[in-house]
Amino acid sequence: MIVEVKPYVLDDQMCDECQGARCGGKFAPFFCANVTCLQYYCEYCWASIHSRAGREFHKPLVKEGGDRPRHVSFRWS
Incomplete structure (x- = not known):
């Protein structure tokens, strides 16, 4: 059996x-939510760390209505 745990993405967290x-x-x-990270990031730090x-290939989660996290397509030009 495989269990997937979705994180609760908070609105008011500072970049780790x-x-x-x-x-x-x-x-x-x-x-x-990747096990090697498990941190909150601002846009600058996300780009820096995930380059x-x-x-x-890590996918960022952002908070969506109803307290449900969602994946975001994220690409830097």
Whole structure:
């Protein structure tokens, strides 16, 4: 049996990498549910951390209505 656990994505979390220093103190919009991360990220830190080899295919989760996290297509030009 396979069990999938979905994280509860909170609205008011600071980026676990920069604690708001790189995003003007805004709350982190992304959560990485991959076991190698399990952190909240601002846009800057997401791009920085997830451009590294092995993490470029992680998918960010953002909070959606009804407290349900959703996957977001995320690409940097």
